[in-house]
Amino acid sequence: MQSYLEKLFLVEGIAFAIIGVFFFIFPLQSIISLSALIALMFMVIGVMTIVRSKGREGRFFYIFNGLINILFGLTLWLYPISTLDVxxxxxxxxxxxxxxxxxxxxxxxxxxxxxxxxxxxxxxxxFGALVVFQPFKALISAPYFIGTALIITALGEIYLGIKLKNTYR
Incomplete structure (x- = not known):
């Protein structure tokens, strides 16, 4: 069971890293033309997060986080440009x-x-506080904020996956 969870952390971390890199390589294009791919990846990550919640402490957070990822992905998929500020x-x-x-x-x-x-x-x-309290500046630099946050998320998920792997050997 633990092997399964550590692999999910690693896969989720890699997926977040891929999305984050897209935001740096194609800042404007990632928001506009790559939104379908990014939305799909968010939905997959959301499902993985919900699956990973099984039998875990703090299960509500994982389910909630997974649902937010899925909703974020669906919204981005359906309304990529008109909902950018929201x-x-x-x-x-x-x-x-x-x-x-x-x-x-x-x-x-x-x-x-x-x-x-x-x-x-x-x-x-x-980052969250900067975006919430400076939304216009965040909108202008959104691709870089989002890309950085996703890459940092990736590092955290990969760290936990490796820590779990080393803990349960």
Missing amino acids: LVLVYGIWVLVRGIYLTFLSIRNGYFGLNIYTAANVIFVI
């Missing part, structure tokens, strides 16, 4: 809430410390 704000709120929750979860589970996972959670809180 998506940026919703994404900012999601990153802020995710960062705060994961920070508390890492403190409770003993992951908090000088590591990539803690750094990622702190950066989530900062």
